Amino acid sequence: MNWTRKDLIAARDLSREEIEHILDQAAHFEEVGEREVKKVPALRGKTLVNLFIEPSTRTRTSFELAAHRLSADVINITATISSITKGETLKDTAKNLQALHADIIVIRHSSAGAARFLADRLAVSVINAGDGAHEHPTQALLDAYTIRKKKGRVAGLNVTILGDILYSRVARSNIHVLTKLGARVTLAGPSTLVPRVFEEMGCRVCYNVEEAIADADVINLLRIQHERQRQTMFPSIGEYASIFGLTKERFARTKPDAMIMHPGPINRGVEIDSDLADCERSVILQQVTHGLAVRMAALYLCGSVQPAAEAGKA
Amino acid sequence: MDEVAIERALTRMAHEIVERAGDTKAVALLGVQTGGVELGQRLAEKLKAILGHPVPCGVLDITMHRDDIALRKKLPVAHKSHLPFDIKGRHIILVDDVLFSGRSTRAAMDEITDFGRPARIQLAVLVDRGHRELPIKADYVGKNIPTSKEQKVRVRVKEVDGVDEVVVE
Numbered sequence: 323m324n325w326t327r328k329d330l331i332a333a334r335d336l337s338r339e340e341i342e343h344i345l346d347q348a349a350h351f352e353e354v355g356e357r358e359v360k361k362v363p364a365l366r367g368k369t370l371v372n373l374f375i376e377p378s379t380r381t382r383t384s385f386e387l388a389a390h391r392l393s394a395d396v397i398n399i400t401a402t403i404s405s406i407t408k409g410e411t412l413k414d415t416a417k418n419l420q421a422l423h424a425d426i427i428v429i430r431h432s433s434a435g436a437a438r439f440l441a442d443r444l445a446v447s448v449i450n451a452g453d454g455a456h457e458h459p460t461q462a463l464l465d466a467y468t469i470r471k472k473k474g475r476v477a478g479l480n481v482t483i484l485g486d487i488l489y490s491r492v493a494r495s496n497i498h499v500l501t502k503l504g505a506r507v508t509l510a511g512p513s514t515l516v517p518r519v520f521e522e523m524g525c526r527v528c529y530n531v532e533e534a535i536a537d538a539d540v541i542n543l544l545r546i547q548h549e550r551q552r553q554t555m556f557p558s559i560g561e562y563a564s565i566f567g568l569t570k571e572r573f574a575r576t577k578p579d580a581m582i583m584h585p586g587p588i589n590r591g592v593e594i595d596s597d598l599a600d601c602e603r604s605v606i607l608q609q610v611t612h613g614l615a616v617r618m619a620a621l622y623l624c625g626s627v628q629p630a631a632e633a634g635k636a
Numbered sequence: 637m638d639e640v641a642i643e644r645a646l647t648r649m650a651h652e653i654v655e656r657a658g659d660t661k662a663v664a665l666l667g668v669q670t671g672g673v674e675l676g677q678r679l680a681e682k683l684k685a686i687l688g689h690p691v692p693c694g695v696l697d698i699t700m701h702r703d704d705i706a707l708r709k710k711l712p713v714a715h716k717s718h719l720p721f722d723i724k725g726r727h728i729i730l731v732d733d734v735l736f737s738g739r740s741t742r743a744a745m746d747e748i749t750d751f752g753r754p755a756r757i758q759l760a761v762l763v764d765r766g767h768r769e770l771p772i773k774a775d776y777v778g779k780n781i782p783t784s785k786e787q788k789v790r791v792r793v794k795e796v797d798g799v800d801e802v803v804v805e
Contacts, residue, residue, distance in 0.1 A: 350714040359750035362700035
């Protein structure tokens with residue numbers, strides 16, 4: 323297929339063919355990470371700006387390393403050191419970065435739509451690294467990559483996403499990617515955090531954890547997003563852990579080859595039992611490794627598209 | 637070139653490789669994605685028949701090292717490189733279908749050094765069509781075919797296209 327997107331904003335925009343193309347390319351980049359020289363000159367001379375208006379370690383480091391491995395130059399801007407604290411608007415910050423001839427802007431922002439806002443106004447490539455509770459497309463792509471690699475396929479698998487769905491951009495992006503690839507998605511958690519409206523996205527909604535994970539091939543756990551919740555959504559962390567946490571007892575009653583995933587950061591003893599996070603059926607750290615390959619693929623594809631290829635912009 | 641001509645050219649090239657290789661145990665082949673992959677495997681089979689010991693054969697994807705990524709209308713698809721041996725101290729023979737500008741060969745050499753430092757790199761191509769843009773020369777050539785720059789040289793192999801032939805269009 324011929325890749326023509328300069329931006330990667332939302333998994334919702336991607337076709338099944340585009341998703342599979344990114345995953346196929348990621349397989350190549352995973353191999354690059356195993357070489358003696360873990361670097362290829364694909365984006366040599368290009369400049370990537372990590373514009374992180376919301377805190378992040380994993381995603382920012384992953385994008386930075388991915389860019390380094392493609393030989394791009396990287397600048398990191400975080401909210402505390404940027405002029406945003408002096409009252410500059412997001413648009414002005416981004417326009418300034420473009421004026422410095424940045425080629426790719428990777429943005430993480432607490433407001434949904436921030437990435438689309440920039441992509442519509444800038445000629446440079448914009449990659450969404452998480453915008454509010456909207457989307458986090460590269461996380462969903464790396465989750466799909468991990469499932470495909472471990473299980474050999476995505477289509478036909480039962481994937482249960484457990485936890486804070488309402489405030490989770492990871493959940494939304496995952497639902498789009500997984501349903502497009504033909505998986506059956508079940509959402510589970512407290513009813514305050516898993517509204518029925520998600521059934522409209524083609525998911526099964528379930529409030530009983532045992533029932534939700536009984537026939538799951540993949541269990542994707544999500545952290546409680548305290549920073550986004552404006553009110554108390556459940557009585558206490560202890561109660562959440564006892565009713566909705568993945569405990570050893572609950573996990574013992576799942577399919578013998580059910581796999582545990584988590585986008586991180588994990589809260590041991592809350593959504594997942596500490597021992598389970600480290601068990602051999604947990605692929606949490608492999609997800610991190612795969613994230614690098616998937617982000618290299620995304621940067622390579624979007625960063626190599628000529629601005630002229632997308633008509634009507636710039 | 638038809639099936640017989642390709643077969644004979646590869647057989648001769650295999651013998652030339654053996655003739656010029658010092659330590660044949662150090663020899664390893666690397667087929668360049670995508671046109672050199674099957675040719676590399678065939679040369680490896682022939683070398684094994686002549687030498688009586690297997691000759692390792694890998695696959696090299698040069699997409700990321702190309703100097704024309706930004707110039708192309710269609711973004712090239714990257715494949716996996718697969719080197720089933722340690723490259724250090726090896727006598728590497730790069731295998732490709734057509735030698736034209738020499739830019740793919742330059743990219744392949746850069747790619748190889750990402751994996752380590754081989755003792756030597758040589759180049760084997762089925763067709764040398766001229767029009768070099770870099771100071772690169774093949775060590776083993778199946779056939780020299782004079783062409784104009786506008787022509788296209790198609791190498792088809794049984795494993796992929798169902799037929800062995802070289803056609804100038």
